[in-house]
Structures are given as structure tokens and as C-alpha cells.
Amino acid sequence: xxxxxxxxxxxxxxxxxxxxxxxxxxxxxxxxxxxxxxxxxxxxxxxxxxxxxxxxxxxxxxxxxxxxxxxxxxxxxxxxxxxxxxxxxxxxxxxxxxxxxxxxxxxxxxxxxxxxxxxxxxxxxxxxxxxxxxxxxxxxxxxxxxxxxxxxxxxxxxxxxxxxxxxxxxxxxxxxxxxxxxxxxxxxxxxxxxxxxxxxxxxxxxxxxxxxxxxxxxxxxxxxxxxxxxxxxxxxxxxxxxxxx
Amino acid sequence: xxxxxxxxxxxxxxxxxxxxxxxxxxxxxxxxxxxxxxxxxxxxxxxxxxxxxxxxxxxxxxxxxxxxxxxxxxxxxxxxxxxxxxxxxxxxxxxxxxxxxxxxxxxxxxxxxxxxxxxxxxxxxxxxxxxxxxxxxxxxxxxxxxxxxxxxxxxxxxxxxxxxxxxxxxxxxxxxxxxxxxxxxxxxxxxxxxxxxxxxxxxxxxxxxxxxxxxxxxxxxxxxxxxxxxxx
Amino acid sequence: xxxxxxxxxxxxxxxxxxxxxxxxxxxxxxxxxxxxxxxxxxxxxxxxxxxxxxxxxxxxxxxxxxxxxxxxxxxxxxxxxxxxxxxxxxxxxxxxxxxxxxxxxxxxxxxxxxxxxxxxxxxxxxxxxxxxxxxxxxxxxxxxxxxxxxxxxxxxxxxxxxxxxxxxxxxxxxxxxxxxxxxxxxxxxxxxxxxxxxxxxxxxxxxxxxxxxxxxxxxxxxxxxxxxxxxxxxxxxxxxxxxxxxxxxxxx
Numbered sequence: 162x163x164x165x166x167x168x169x170x171x172x173x174x175x176x177x178x179x180x181x182x183x184x185x186x187x188x189x190x191x192x193x194x195x196x197x198x199x200x201x202x203x204x205x206x207x208x209x210x211x212x213x214x215x216x217x218x219x220x221x222x223x224x225x226x227x228x229x230x231x232x233x234x235x236x237x238x239x240x241x242x243x244x245x246x247x248x249x250x251x252x253x254x255x256x257x258x259x260x261x262x263x264x265x266x267x268x269x270x271x272x273x274x275x276x277x278x279x280x281x282x283x284x285x286x287x288x289x290x291x292x293x294x295x296x297x298x299x300x301x302x303x304x305x306x307x308x309x310x311x312x313x314x315x316x317x318x319x320x321x322x323x324x325x326x327x328x329x330x331x332x333x334x335x336x337x338x339x340x341x342x343x344x345x346x347x348x349x350x351x352x353x354x355x356x357x358x359x360x361x362x363x364x365x366x367x368x369x370x371x372x373x374x375x376x377x378x379x380x381x382x383x384x385x386x387x388x389x390x391x392x393x394x395x396x397x398x399x400x401x402x403x404x405x406x
Numbered sequence: 407x408x409x410x411x412x413x414x415x416x417x418x419x420x421x422x423x424x425x426x427x428x429x430x431x432x433x434x435x436x437x438x439x440x441x442x443x444x445x446x447x448x449x450x451x452x453x454x455x456x457x458x459x460x461x462x463x464x465x466x467x468x469x470x471x472x473x474x475x476x477x478x479x480x481x482x483x484x485x486x487x488x489x490x491x492x493x494x495x496x497x498x499x500x501x502x503x504x505x506x507x508x509x510x511x512x513x514x515x516x517x518x519x520x521x522x523x524x525x526x527x528x529x530x531x532x533x534x535x536x537x538x539x540x541x542x543x544x545x546x547x548x549x550x551x552x553x554x555x556x557x558x559x560x561x562x563x564x565x566x567x568x569x570x571x572x573x574x575x576x577x578x579x580x581x582x583x584x585x586x587x588x589x590x591x592x593x594x595x596x597x598x599x600x601x602x603x604x605x606x607x608x609x610x611x612x613x614x615x616x617x618x619x620x621x622x623x624x625x626x627x628x629x630x631x632x633x634x635x636x637x638x
Numbered sequence: 639x640x641x642x643x644x645x646x647x648x649x650x651x652x653x654x655x656x657x658x659x660x661x662x663x664x665x666x667x668x669x670x671x672x673x674x675x676x677x678x679x680x681x682x683x684x685x686x687x688x689x690x691x692x693x694x695x696x697x698x699x700x701x702x703x704x705x706x707x708x709x710x711x712x713x714x715x716x717x718x719x720x721x722x723x724x725x726x727x728x729x730x731x732x733x734x735x736x737x738x739x740x741x742x743x744x745x746x747x748x749x750x751x752x753x754x755x756x757x758x759x760x761x762x763x764x765x766x767x768x769x770x771x772x773x774x775x776x777x778x779x780x781x782x783x784x785x786x787x788x789x790x791x792x793x794x795x796x797x798x799x800x801x802x803x804x805x806x807x808x809x810x811x812x813x814x815x816x817x818x819x820x821x822x823x824x825x826x827x828x829x830x831x832x833x834x835x836x837x838x839x840x841x842x843x844x845x846x847x848x849x850x851x852x853x854x855x856x857x858x859x860x861x862x863x864x865x866x867x868x869x870x871x872x873x874x875x876x877x878x879x880x881x882x883x884x885x886x887x888x889x890x
Contacts, residue, residue, distance in 0.1 A: 175804060175806070175807045175810060176806055176807070176809075176810035179807075179810040179811060179813075179814055180810065180813070180814060183814040183818055183821070186818075186821050187817060187821060190821050219701065219817060219820060222698065222701060223814070223817045226705070226813045227810075227813065227814075230806065230809055230810050230813055233806055233809070234806055238806070241720055241721050242720045242721075243722065325500075325652060326805045326806070327650075327652065327653050327712060327805070328652045328653070328656075330653075330806075330809050331652060331653040331656040331657065332656060334705060334706075334709060334813075335656050335657060335659075335660040338660045338664065338702060339660055339663070342660070342663055342664050342667050343667075345667075345671075346667045346670065346671070455725070455889075458728070458729055459728070460724070460725055460728045460729070460889070460890050461890065462887070462889060478733055478734070478886065479733070482731050482732065482733055483731075485729060485730070485731040486731040488729075490725075490729045492725035492726060492729065493725075494722040494723075494725060496721060496722030496723045496726065497723060497726055498645070498648075498723055498726075499721065499723075500648060500649070501648065509641050509644070509645065512641040513730050513731055514731070549726075
């Protein structure tokens with residue numbers, strides 16, 4: 162099994178090591194910004210600015226896209242390069258192939274989700290007049306990790322269902338648009354709590370203090386529900402690979 | 407038409423410190439079938455790719471139908487009159503057999519629809535089937551059809567019989583003889599000595615990137631091949 | 639149709655049609671919301687043109703379009719090498735420049751369609767479906783802003799596809815490119831700075847060119863950035879030439 166984890170790491174490390182430094186840089190830039198010089202009136206607080214730029218901003222989108230991309234690949238993609246037969250002939254169960262890839266990818270997503278947790282308090286302590294609250298950073302880490310797991314599972318599921326590597330990628334990358342669009346469609350307001358983007362930042366949801374842009378509490382039920390969704394998608398992917406003739 | 411369809415002068419190709427082809431000076435005459443023999447990894451495919459402009463030589467020069475292989479414009483002109491079956495035999499997976507044929511035929515003025523129809527029937531290729539669903543043997547046959555449906559000056563084949571059953575191999579060798587009789591020069595690489603013995607009038611043997619034999623096909627080709635690659 | 643153009647279309651059509659479907663869906667959803675949810679309860683005085691800008695032009699839309707344009711640039715000979723068809727393609731009696739030019743032509747056409755169609759459709763249909771009007775000239779001008787940067791990002795995606803042999807590596811590079819660019823460039827640009835057009839999000843949303851006299855409308859003012867648009871097309875051309883130069887020197 163260790164060899165399968167090594168294979169999964171080698172296949173995905175390029176994507177992970179591409180996204181990681183960019184995610185770090187985005188957080189550093191936001192945490193270092195002098196919010197008093199922004200041309201916004203009234204000037205935001207540090208917490209409001211961090212929420213706008215990281216947890217509800219470009220860094221969130223980068224994280225989502227990175228999680229989706231990390232889910233791609235797999236046995237179907239190996240068909241293109243011709244190594245599928247070799248991989249499937251290994252003396253391992255198909256579900257082991259899928260699970261090792263899923264676990265490796267999930268771990269990478271968690272590491273990416275930790276980037277704001279590690280960087281923002283540390284950088285604000287150095288460059289701002291006060292430290293971004295650690296409790297907030299931890300709560301957002303929890304939300305990012307859970308939702309990131311779900312985004313990863315969406316990319317993962319796409320890669321199993323669609324044989325064309327660009328088809329799987331395109332479906333994965335447009336899924337966030339589709340989710341955002343559907344959950345904000347008129348008449349479907351009931352679906353708003355399912356908007357993964359909003360779940361990550363708390364936007365329009367009851368667990369965010371909308372004025373101060375701080376999480377009031379950790380929405381454990383939401384976290385569990387999102388993790389369950391991700392688990393179902395990954396289970397479906399495992400079943401699909403096992404059934405693939 | 408050049409007397410030599412293929413000429414190389416000290417042609418070399420180095421990949422990351424490894425000499426795939428080294429100082430290769432080769433002449434292939436027009437109007438006959440020439441076999442290009444060598445062990446796996448000897449440099450056959452690299453040589454062919456350099457001739458066709460797919461890979462750039464590290465050193466040396468070459469001409470294909472009298473045109474320089476290192477000049478993109480001349481190479482393109484040469485390729486108009488060359489048909490090539492490459493070692494992978496892969497064509498576009500997202501097209502059907504019929505679409506692949508239609509696409510390829512648009513590029514060549516020497517396309518022969520009657521040969522295309524005959525080969526389509528002979529090879530039993532389903533026109534509406536997507537290429538990605540074809541077996542390896544059928545993909546090989548499709549690649550052969552795309553080359554043989556033309557009347558090129560030069561037909562280059564890289565391991566053409568790989569993936570074919572014995573009956574199909576026999577049919578292929580007959581097609582090569584027919585093409586040569588029709589005026590097409592055939593240059594095919596292989597490590598199947600028996601095939602080369604049966605159809606090639608001339609043989610070039612390459613080993614570790616160097617030409618070791620350039621002679622009319624002898625009766626004891628197998629012994630010659632084994633001796634020439636062992637001697638090094 | 640030229641067979642190379644047809645080939646480029648075949649190879650990219652799934653990506654293009656998926657993106658087109660999502661953008662069309664977004665435009666359709668917006669039109670429905672225009673009918674039933676405008677003006678928003680929280681901002682009753684919002685102008686319809688500002689509503690259009692906030693939902694279809696500004697905010698996160700530029701980065702989404704940048705991503706789409708980058709992904710449309712993927713594919714090409716490096717991908718064909720992995721699939722085993724590069725030798726067949728390179729054997730065709732066409733230059734490598736012709737191969738990549740065909741991809742570029744198809745891709746640029748796709749970028750133009752995706753930049754134009756949703757906005758123009760909303761401008762044409764809003765009076766009929768939502769009882770609100772949006773000037774089609776404004777839609778066309780905002781589409782031009784999207785096209786200008788969209789073509790640049792497409793060229794960058796094309797360049798990544800020539801530089802990186804792994805399909806997913808090229809995709810990952812495309813995903814991070816807009817963010818790297820924003821981090822490197824945008825922090826040196828403010829909304830009134832000289833290099834404001836270098837911030838693609840600001841440029842595509844037209845923030846520096848909005849009508850200041852009738853603020854609150856989020857409509858473009860009288861001065862349209864034709865020269866910056868032309869410069870962006872020149873940048874795209876340079877990036878494209880780099881991709882061609884690289885492809886001509888590659889071994890497959």
C-alpha cells in the first residue's frame with residue numbers, strides 16, 4: 162500500500178506544489194496589506210479585510226480550484242498515456258488504488274487549508290497593529306478543510322466518470338459556477354445553505370457576524386454534512402472504478 | 407526524382423547524454439524495398455523521426471527526396487510525397503474510422519479512393535466506430551490504410567507488423583510488394599528478420615545508433631544480423 | 639473548413655460547450671432574477687445597469703473568464719505526445735506554425751463568443767423577459783474589455799500547453815496563473831494608477847473607465863480604452879509567437 166501512496170503523491174505533487182506557494186503568497190499579501198491606505202470608506206477593520214480578501218475572496222477561489230484540480234487524474238486519465246493496463250494489473254484491489262489517491266489528495270487539501278491558519282496570524286502579528294484572532298483562523302480552517310474535501314471529491318468523481326482528461330477538468334472547473342448559480346437562482350433560496358462557497362466563508366449564513374466578518378460559532382452540523390457529501394461522492398467513485406470493465 | 411530517396415551525412419541525435427543515433431551515414435536508393443533492421447533501442451525510430459522533421463538532429467545533415475530535413479519548409483514539401491506509419495499507430499481517438507480517413511485524405515493529392523475502399527473492406531474496419539474503441543490490431547490496420555491509400559514516392563513504416571496476426575502480416579507484405587511494383591520506394595524498420603528477408607531487396611542494420619551493415623539482402627540475414635550486432 | 643481548424647475544434651469543443659452552457663445558464667438565471675428579484679430588497683435604489691455590472695461583469699466574473707480562457711488554450715502537441723498521436727500530426731504536410739495557428743484561431747473565436755454572447759443576449763432579452771433595458775452598446779464595449787484580456791489569457795494557456803508535458807501540470811499552471819499575476823502586479827497598481835489596465839480584474843470590469851458623471855449606473859463613460867485593448871492584443875501576439883517559437887524547436 163505504501164507504494165500506492167507514493168504513486169499517488171508522485172502523480173499529484175506537481176499540482177500540489179504549484180498551488181501551495183501561490184496560496185501562501187496570496188495569504189501573505191493580504192495579511193501584510195495596510196488596510197488604512199485602501200480607497201474604501203469607511204476603511205475596513207483587519208478582520209473585515211482578511212475575510213474579504215482571503216476567506217471570501219481570491220484566496221478562497223484559488224483554494225477551491227486547487228482542490229478540484231487535485232481530484233483529477235486516476236486510472237481513467239492513465240488510459241490516455243497507456244499505463245492503465247499496467248496499473249490495473251498490479252496485485253491490488255481497485256478500491257485500494259482509488260482510496261490511496263483519495264487519501265493522498267485529501268491530505269493535500271488539508272495542508273492547503275492550513276495555509277491561512279498558519280500564515281495570517283503569524284504575518285499580522287509582524288505587520289499589523291494586532292494579531293488576527295487565532296480562534297477565527299481555526300474555525301475558518303475547519304470550514305475550508307471540510308469544503309475543500311467536498312471540492313476535491315467533486316473533481317475526483319468527475320475524473321472517474323469522464324474519460325477525456327479535459328472533459329473531466331472542464332466539468333470540475335465549471336461546477337463551482339454551476340453551484341453558485343443554482344443556489345442563488347430565484348425560487349431556490351432554500352438551496353442557499355448548500356452553496357459551498359458560502360459555507361466556507363459563512364456569507365449569508367447565520368454563523369457569520371456579517372458586520373464584523375467573524376464566525377460566531379463553528380457550524381459543526383454543516384461541517385459534518387459537507388464531509389458526508391464528500392464521502393458519498395468518493396464512495397460512488399470507488400464503486401464506479403470497481404465496476405468499470 | 408532523386409536517385410537516393412534518403413541520404414544522411416553523419417547524422418546524430420543525443421538525448422540527455424545518451425547517443426540514440428551516432429554519425430549515421432545512410433543512403434537509400436529509389437525504386438526498391440529497403441529493410442532497416444536493429445535491436446530494440448538501436449536508433450531506428452529516432453532516425454526515422456529525424457528524417458521526417460519530428461525530431462531535430464543534434465549534428466549532421468540529411469535529405470529526404472532531395473530536400474533538407476533540417477529546413478522546415480523543405481521538410482514539409484518532402485512530407486507531401488511521403489507516407490508514414492509510425493511505431494505507435496495511434497490516430498485521433500475522438501474520431502471515427504471514416505472521419506479519420508476523411509481528415510487524412512484532405513492533406514494529400516495522391517489519395518486513391520478505390521484503394522481506400524478495398525483496404526477498408528479487406529481490413530474489416532467499421533467506418534462508424536470511434537478510433538478509441540478499436541483493438542490494437544485494428545488501429546494498426548487503420549494506420550496502414552491511411553498510408554497505403556496514397557501513391558507516395560516513399561513509404562516509411564516503423565515496425566508495421568507489430569500487433570498484426572499472421573494472416574494480416576502476410577497481407578501487409580503483399581501490399582508492400584505491390585507498392586514497390588507501382589513505383590513507390592519502401593523503407594521499413596523492423597526487428598523481425600523474417601519479414602525483412604521476404605520482401606526487402608536491400609538491408610541496413612543499425613546498432614547502438616551506428617550503421618553496421620548496408621548491403622543487398624543476403625540469404626543468411628539472421629546470421630549476418632546476429633554477427634553484426636554481437637561484434638560491437 | 640480547413641482540416642486543421644476542424645481538428646482544433648474537435649479537440650476543444652467539449653471544453654468550449656461546457657463553458658458556454660454554464661455562462662448561458664448564468665445569463666438565463668440572471669434574466670429570471672431580473673424579473674423577480676430586481677431591485678434587491680436591501681438596495682431598492684440600485685440601477686439596473688449596476689445590477690448587470692455586479693452580476694455579469696464585475697466582482698468574480700473576470701477571474702472566472704480568465705480561467706475559462708486559460709483552459710481553452712490547453713491541448714496541443716504535448717498532449718498528443720502523451721496520447722501517442724504527435725508523430726501522426728507532425729507527419730502531416732503542414733508547418734508546426736500552421737498547427738498552432740489553427741488552435742489559436744479556433745480558441746480566439748471561442749473566447750470572442752464566450753465574451754460576447756452572454757452580455758449581448760442579456761441586453762437583447764432583458765427588455766422582453768425582464769422589463770428592464772440595458773444598452774447593447776455597453777454590452778458590446780464590456781465584451782471588448784473581456785475579449786482583450788481573454789485573448790491574453792488564452793495565449794498564456796497555449797504557451798503553458800507547449801511548455802508543460804503533463805496534462806494536469808498544464809492545468810495546474812493555468813489555475814494559478816491569474817492569482818500569481820494578481821499577486822505580482824495588482825499590489826503595485828491602484829485604481830487610479832498609471833498601470834491600472836495591468837490589473838485584469840479592474841480592466842475587464844471597466845472600473846477605471848466607468849462614467850463618473852452618472853455614478854451609480856456602472857456604465858462605461860465616453861472614453862473607451864482602445865489603446866490599452868490594442869496593447870493587450872499585442873501582448874497576446876507576443877505570447878503566441880513565443881508558443882510558436884517553442885513548438886518549432888521541440889522534439890516529439
